[in-house]
Amino acid sequence: MLTPSIERLVGELARLPGIGPRSAQRLAFHLMKDPSTRVPALAEALTAVAERVALCSVCFAFAEDGTCPICSDPRRDPTLMCAVEEPSAIPAIDRTHEFRGRFHVLGGALSPLDGIDPDDLTIDQLDRRIEQDGVRELVIATNPTMQGEATALYLADLMRDRVRVTRLASGLPVGADVEHADELTLGRALLGRQEL
Amino acid sequence: MLTPSIERLVGELARLPGIGPRSAQRLAFHLMKDPSTRVPALAEALTAVAERVALCSVCFAFAEDGTCPICSDPRRDPTLMCAVEEPSAIPAIDRTHEFRGRFHVLGGALSPLDGIDPDDLTIDQLDRRIEQDGVRELVIATNPTMQGEATALYLADLMRDRVRVTRLASGLPVGADVEHADELTLGRALLGRQEL
Numbered sequence: 001m002l003t004p005s006i007e008r009l010v011g012e013l014a015r016l017p018g019i020g021p022r023s024a025q026r027l028a029f030h031l032m033k034d035p036s037t038r039v040p041a042l043a044e045a046l047t048a049v050a051e052r053v054a055l056c057s058v059c060f061a062f063a064e065d066g067t068c069p070i071c072s073d074p075r076r077d078p079t080l081m082c083a084v085e086e087p088s089a090i091p092a093i094d095r096t097h098e099f100r101g102r103f104h105v106l107g108g109a110l111s112p113l114d115g116i117d118p119d120d121l122t123i124d125q126l127d128r129r130i131e132q133d134g135v136r137e138l139v140i141a142t143n144p145t146m147q148g149e150a151t152a153l154y155l156a157d158l159m160r161d162r163v164r165v166t167r168l169a170s171g172l173p174v175g176a177d178v179e180h181a182d183e184l185t186l187g188r189a190l191l192g193r194q195e196l
Numbered sequence: 197m198l199t200p201s202i203e204r205l206v207g208e209l210a211r212l213p214g215i216g217p218r219s220a221q222r223l224a225f226h227l228m229k230d231p232s233t234r235v236p237a238l239a240e241a242l243t244a245v246a247e248r249v250a251l252c253s254v255c256f257a258f259a260e261d262g263t264c265p266i267c268s269d270p271r272r273d274p275t276l277m278c279a280v281e282e283p284s285a286i287p288a289i290d291r292t293h294e295f296r297g298r299f300h301v302l303g304g305a306l307s308p309l310d311g312i313d314p315d316d317l318t319i320d321q322l323d324r325r326i327e328q329d330g331v332r333e334l335v336i337a338t339n340p341t342m343q344g345e346a347t348a349l350y351l352a353d354l355m356r357d358r359v360r361v362t363r364l365a366s367g368l369p370v371g372a373d374v375e376h377a378d379e380l381t382l383g384r385a386l387l388g389r390q391e392l
Binding site: 001002003004005006008009011012013015016017018023025026027028029030031032035036038039040041042043044045046047048049050052053062063064068069070086087088090091094 | 197199200201202204205207209211212213214219221223224225226227228231232234235236237238239240241242243244245246248249258259260264265266282283284286287290
């Protein structure tokens with residue numbers, strides 16, 4: 001009942017996270033309201049991304065001309081480094097305006113069960129950057145999951161003799177209430193309690 | 197902090213309905229996890245739609261080869277016709293499996309305040325199809341809004357001497373409760389009450 005091209009577009013849209021078949025169809029019909037401008041604009045934006053974007057040769061975030069905007073920015077402190085699992089963590093941390101150093105994308109987290117060992121992450125490259133840039137502090141911003149914690153501990157053991165290693169605080173999110181917090185989070189919040 | 201191409205892609209994605217700047221960024225990063233296959237697949241699906249899809253020469257739904265899948269399907273009863281505002285209403289009605297006739301896309305609803313008059317809709321073409329196909333019943337499935345109702349009344353006045361004209365029932369949606377129904381809907385449900 002949909003034409004083959006629209007069916008295919010709906011299928012591609014439905015593969016995006018958080019977009020089910022109904023939303024995909026709604027998006028496709030929305031795009032078709034103005035197929036001569038809206039559709040090519042999105043298609044061209046996608047093609048440009050596929051052609052131009054690669055991984056930064058320094059930090060493994062996304063980059064267009066070899067190095068990413070952050071690694072090319074002389075105002076970012078190269079002696080303060082934040083290790084993240086994926087490039088998508090970088091804009092989230094940057095929006096806080098609490099971190100003016102540089103980033104290093106590990107490319108995932110350690111997960112022996114899934115066959116992800118230290119060699120599969122960019123740990124050697126992180127090691128070299130810490131040496132070359134004279135990094136003072138490594139902020140580990142892996143996710144607060146089992147794999148993210150394992151990665152943080154591994155990195156801390158590896159680096160703590162040479163550099164100050166810190167970890168993002170874990171605890172109650174702003175706006176949450178104690179009554180409904182899950183016990184792991186609440187346990188972390190207690191362990192990490194601070195003097196007032 | 198995002199590269200220019202990714203920024204542009206996020207901008208295009210954020211123009212889609214129901215997708216805010218955060219979701220757009222999440223979608224872009226998701227696509228970038230596999231830029232060599234996921235991104236071109238979506239770009240090509242969009243390009244194909246822009247190049248191949250046009251309006252059906254008969255009913256004004258979307259079509260790829262002159263006539264849409266429904267108008268080309270000999271099993272659909274040509275003497276039973278359903279008038280809708282937009283092509284997006286067709287799959288919704290078709291999924292009910294309660295209608296085996298053909299469709300006619302009006303291209304909107306009458307709205308004198310917005311300057312949308314009968315001439316701006318495909319009413320002449322509907323008129324001709326009713327004549328040529330020997331239509332027995334015209335089911336008006338415009339939206340239950342002021343504009344949709346006005347369009348339904350206009351069409352009914354125009355066509356009722358030649359063809360049986362019906363309108364989708366208006367009332368409580370399945371699963372709703374009477375207590376929380378808005379008064380207009382509840383009023384319609386009362387006016388349209390049926391014998392048990």
